[in-house]
């Protein structure tokens with residue numbers, strides 16, 4: 001047992017209602033503990049944090065950092081890798097490559113350097129779970145996990161077609177357990193299946209019929225959302241709605257939120273789903289954040305992450321196959337499309353957001369509107385959908401845009417002027433406080449993910465802590481933490497990685513009736529290219545598994 005005391009820092013811990021109070025934090029091994037009752041007890045180690053700001057470690061609940069799609073994107077962008085910053089090997093760390101899709105080791109070091117200690121990859125086909133776990137095992141400094149794609153899974157669609165809700169629910173539980181995944185993810189439910197079975201195919205709304213199984217996106221959303229609640233999974237169904245990026249898609253987004261019928265739902269990268277206009281005419285494009293945010297504000301079953309767009313070049317990667325094709329057409333860029341048998345699809349294309357473009361400027365503004373129009377910061381989470389809207393390395397810049405309205409207005413003067421008439425951003429005076437930033441970057445994602453031991457600094461919490469040097473410019477403050485502590489160990493000092501620690505992989509193991517496995521095995525025999533017995537990932541395949549309980 002080792003006792004570590006961080007003394008005299010200004011603590012932000014919204015979960016425990018601590019808003020900038022000077023407190024000592026006590027750590028025993030890898031957990032935070034209550035200050036010892038005996039005032040004479042001496043810690044084994046002390047860190048003087050006088051004058052510094054203390055927050056729980058950051059949590060990125062939606063990013064793309066592992067698995068076959070991410071790895072393909074790395075291979076697709078040699079031109080970017082060649083020019084990018086090099087991550088050199090040191091006595092304690094591996095080398096790595098950057099660009100918009102950093103290598104595994106670089107991803108872990110850069111997240112930690114930014115004060116993040118937990119991250120979830122948002123889109124893994126269960127069939128590729130092994131690949132994802134292998135990459136996560138090579139991603140240092142973070143606890144991590146992934147969401148399992150199931151919005152276009154054939155077995156689920158067949159169960160819906162036959163009216164077998166219980167079978168669909170048992171399969172979802174089995175699939176999460178077999179993949180050692182953390183949450184259920186829907187990506188363009190039904191639409192990817194149409195894309196896979198029909199040239200240039202997609203769905204356009206919730207009631208289009210997916211011909212191969214005679215089901216609709218609405219039925220898929222209802223079934224998975226209801227099952228996730230019935231299984232009492234720690235995280236809600238994680239929804240990438242239909243029609244991402246399309247002008248006029250806001251009505252589909254509203255329909256999707258309604259289709260949840262009161263079940264918990266996390267609407268991801270909501271910025272990409274908040275567009276007015278349509279008919280292929282760019283001049284009609286506008287923001288519909290106001291009505292959508294009003295709906296979210298009024299419905300407590302909903303949470304969102306933003307998917308903020310930042311100006312510059314990046315790589316779009318998505319489980320939404322038809323979207324990848326659309327983007328490659330828009331940018332006339334190289335393009336990768338990959339189908340995963342029975343389960344999912346994906347698309348990758350290099351893209352660039354330009355501040356003089358009407359569309360891109362509005363996307364940027366719509367993201368900021370979401371942060372500023374959701375009343376309760378516990379229901380909106382910071383994300384760039386890394387690397388889709390931009391790199392996670394842009395988080396400090398987003399924090400400044402939220403905390404400093406003068407800066408926000410200065411930037412507004414430099415972008416396409418249409419944003420003034422087509423969005424309400426210029427009218428929004430709200431400025432985030434440090435406490436609210438702490439909520440949207442760690443406390444809220446922990447709560448939304450159902451991680452009771454994360455996102456706060458109370459007794460029993462993981463000793464994942466970020467210590468910042470305060471600065472009048474929040475971007476300066478957040479881009480270079482003074483110390484980052486992971487599981488009780490100081491792993492980063494002023495941007496330098498001190499220890500190459502490896503975190504846990506978080507997963508769920510929901511209960512289900514194991515009788516269903518006979519039917520799934522028969523299904524595998526008939527349709528899969530892999531044997532049923534070779535499919536499931538076992539815990540011994542993972543570096544440090546940690547099962548999070550349901551219920």
Ligand SMILES: [Zn+2]
Nearest residue numbers: 062063122385
């Ligand atoms: Zn995403």
